[in-house]
Amino acid sequence: MQRSKEFDILAAARECLGSYDEWPCLPTGIDPMPYLSRNRVPQPFYLASVHDRLLVHLGGSGRVEFREANVYYFELACGDFVYLPAGTPSRIVPETPCLQLIYRAEPWGQETVLWYCPGCDAELQRTALDGEGVPQRAYWAACHTFNTDPAARTCARCATVHPSLDLTDIRWPEVATLLRGEPRRAHAQTAGDT
Numbered sequence: 001m002q003r004s005k006e007f008d009i010l011a012a013a014r015e016c017l018g019s020y021d022e023w024p025c026l027p028t029g030i031d032p033m034p035y036l037s038r039n040r041v042p043q044p045f046y047l048a049s050v051h052d053r054l055l056v057h058l059g060g061s062g063r064v065e066f067r068e069a070n071v072y073y074f075e076l077a078c079g080d081f082v083y084l085p086a087g088t089p090s091r092i093v094p095e096t097p098c099l100q101l102i103y104r105a106e107p108w109g110q111e112t113v114l115w116y117c118p119g120c121d122a123e124l125q126r127t128a129l130d131g132e133g134v135p136q137r138a139y140w141a142a143c144h145t146f147n148t149d150p151a152a153r154t155c156a157r158c159a160t161v162h163p164s165l166d167l168t169d170i171r172w173p174e175v176a177t178l179l180r181g182e183p184r185r186a187h188a189q190t191a192g193d194t
Helices: 009-014 135-148 172-180
Strands: 033-039 046-049 053-059 062-066 073-076 081-084 090-094 098-104 111-116 123-129
Touching: 009 033, 009 098, 090 098, 111 135, 123 135, 135 172
Parallel strands: none
Antiparallel strands: 033 098, 046 090, 046 111, 053 081, 053 098, 062 073, 062 090, 111 123
């Protein structure tokens, strides 16, 4: 299916496989690019990007949590636009299923995924992602490494062990496979398609 500069966001949302899919919505070369996700579970990590990002909250309720910022969280309601500053770790925590767009730079650039101790809030682990290829593949690899390395999940300050990440609603390997042939979404239903 050919993509156009218009798309049916509700039809595209029905095609989401899991939480945090981040499907590119428009043709390659649009900067910033809107990425669509239907999120049902807490984001499995905090994400810090070298570029500013913008979250557009289209439905559901939840919040964005921040680290290393003056604001700890922002409660989300339909129609909210939330600025996610470059270098500031943030994560999405839905209370109900959420429909969201994230506007990100093209190309996506270096990002860092971070985890914090549930006992004392110290930083446990950070993994820098190089900004090349399909980000979903890099997210999956970072989460898998975190889950399989007990030392990465154990706090050096208080010895609390971070629980393994629940990735049951995350479908990044499938999303990455679908995006692998073309770096942008080719199977989205666009406006005017039947």
